[in-house]
Amino acid sequence: MSGSLAALAPIERRPRHTGARLFVQALLARSYVRLVGSLREPTWMISDAVFPNLGMCGFVLLYRALGAPRSYEALALIGGVLTTYWINVLWGMGAQLYFEKMQGQLQLYFAAPCSRLAILSGMALGGLVITVLRSLVGVAIGVWVFHIQVAPFSPWVLVGVFVLTMVALYALGMTLSSLFLLYGREAWHTANALQEPVYFLSGLYFPVRTLGALGAVAAGILPLTLGTDALRQVVLGPAAHGLLPLGKECLALAGFGALFLVLASRSMAYLEALAKREGRLTQRWQ
């Protein structure tokens, strides 16, 4: 009897991996859950891939009704494709920890022996991969339904600008997720309220330059504004009516990415401590 108790004694187990390796493993594990979870529910695929593009269709048809140049339809198409990413950042990143709290499993995240940032990065990576696939639906609608055509452009530049935009955007999502950690229903409502105003401030369906000074302010706050403008400049050239030269926009996007990654890390540590102190981590139905 005493022998079997002695065998059970060392209950404090060390994780097999620590440091960078644990970070990467946690990141990949969370990405896997995000990917599998997204593919498991077919209706979510429709809502994420098709619905954002329905709004875009309406705006393209409005341009047709107003007799706008065809390049404006391409502008709206690029904006419509980017809404898919903003929705994913807002709901799949920002509000995700609120959903976890509502489902009663947020505490498991905090009990896990890995970095919170690794979990958030995994959510971002998985969300990005699945959203890239879904955003192709928007491109297909633009090409085959609306017959939108663009002049040849460098795919490598496009990929580079896209990566910069996505790093900045998903880093913002990581920051938002820690902010939403504290809240209950407010998180849901905030995400809801941020959707269309950001569409407007990012000039997703019209040239950002149309906003004038407001557009410049938005570009200084929202990576989506700069990313939208930069991607349009790559694809449409002068017809994009760009806000800033492409090089400057890329630099600013890189700066946004670094800033939001640091902010995400700091705010997660601070707000986790605050949420624990105020007893909100496990609070449901508030």
Add this chain to the structure above:
Amino acid sequence: MTLASVRGSLARARTAAWLGWQVEGNWADPVLFAIYVLARPLATALILAAMYGAVRAHGGAAGPVAAAAFTGFFVANAFHNYANQVLVGLGWAVFDEREQYETLKYVYASPVGMFTYLAGRSLVKYALATVSVLATLLVGWFLLGVRWDWAHVQWLPLSVATAAGLAATLFLGFLLAGWSLVLARAAMVALEGVSLASYLLCGVIFPIDLLPSPVRWIALGLPFTWWYEALRRFLAGHGTLGMMQRFTDAQVLQWLGLTTVVFAVLARWGYFAFEREARRLGRLDQTTLF
């Protein structure tokens, strides 16, 4: 139906409206709540105005015809808030009660009755939508220059059309609420889809001529298409160009009335059919952790 039973229903609907208001609004102070309610409709209105401004700045959409057409689209977009709030909102109320708060079963167990409860909840949604519509029109009028000639407003047909449009919104809201009872996790997607599809199908911001031919016929079968056309004619003073020009003002009202009655009958029957099905399938207290 006796007077006492009507009074009882009204009292229950009033209680449901009060509860709805608490559910919708007690998470924030009034200023924050007002910002929340107005952010979405105002942003959409500003997007439309910015698109129109961008086209005009580059030489398109010039002249009074284009301006009048845009005014019509803007007005219809403002009134589409009723569809977003009431039509889709009633379905969301069911979804929230069942999934979020897990209280739908208690509503069923109470003597209020689900249909009356939903009617009460719709009152709050109507109030919020009305605030959104007025704010959108005021921002349009004072900040964006979206104006119409008040002398051309046809008040009587406008009132009739608005009453019919609001009734159609409510009945279709009941239908969607019933559908949400049957759907479990998919209700969220279905509601969002209906909201977006109605924006496209009813030609809120473009003439339905631009839709593919079979879809155009579906659009003509929806009361909202006729309601928005009536709003353009009787409030903004100009109907949509294209195929809608074939219809006289009286015909627009007739089609609005007819489609509203048909949808009201279908929606009432559909709601109770869905409710029975939801009970049979045991969906009233089913949670999926969406």
